[in-house]
Amino acid sequence: SYLTSLLEDDSGFSEGRASTMFTLVGIGAVLGGIMMGGIAGRFGERRTLVTGYLMFAIALAGVLTGVVGVVAASSVVIGLMFGGLPSVIIAYVVRNTTPEAFGPSFAAATFAFGTAQVTSPQLGGLIADTTSGFTLVFVVAIGFALAGAATSSQLPT
Numbered sequence: 001s002y003l004t005s006l007l008e009d010d011s012g013f014s015e016g017r018a019s020t021m022f023t024l025v026g027i028g029a030v031l032g033g034i035m036m037g038g039i040a041g042r043f044g045e046r047r048t049l050v051t052g053y054l055m056f057a058i059a060l061a062g063v064l065t066g067v068v069g070v071v072a073a074s075s076v077v078i079g080l081m082f083g084g085l086p087s088v089i090i091a092y093v094v095r096n097t098t099p100e101a102f103g104p105s106f107a108a109a110t111f112a113f114g115t116a117q118v119t120s121p122q123l124g125g126l127i128a129d130t131t132s133g134f135t136l137v138f139v140v141a142i143g144f145a146l147a148g149a150a151t152s153s154q155l156p157t
Helices: 003-010 015-043 045-065 068-095 099-131 135-152
Strands: none
Touching: 003 015, 003 045, 003 068, 003 135, 015 045, 015 068, 045 068, 045 135, 068 099, 099 135
């Protein structure tokens, strides 16, 4: 949610160019679930999650370069992962739970997603206000993406 602010305030992008990059995130998000589901079906959920989180971290780092072409490509990848990774997580839960355990397992995953969506804007804003910029917000997000990759690598196949 801080992409346009980072690009405008820290990288000197115009409002229009920063908005275009956010649009690319949206396009990627629309396609992400479908694309990542097909990849997970072919290569497995665990491998897809690890690779997806690593790609997410790399794309977030790409945004920090401020180079227009790199930021554009990174924006699409961020959208793909934003739209796709939750779909793969849910597919993993479906495939690895019994019908009786699915409800509580799905509720736990949904609770985790919801908690992140509710708290991350405030935490990102606090970090940005404290540091007078948005770079550290993205560095923290990179850390979480790398933690997602590490955690996903430990999932049973």
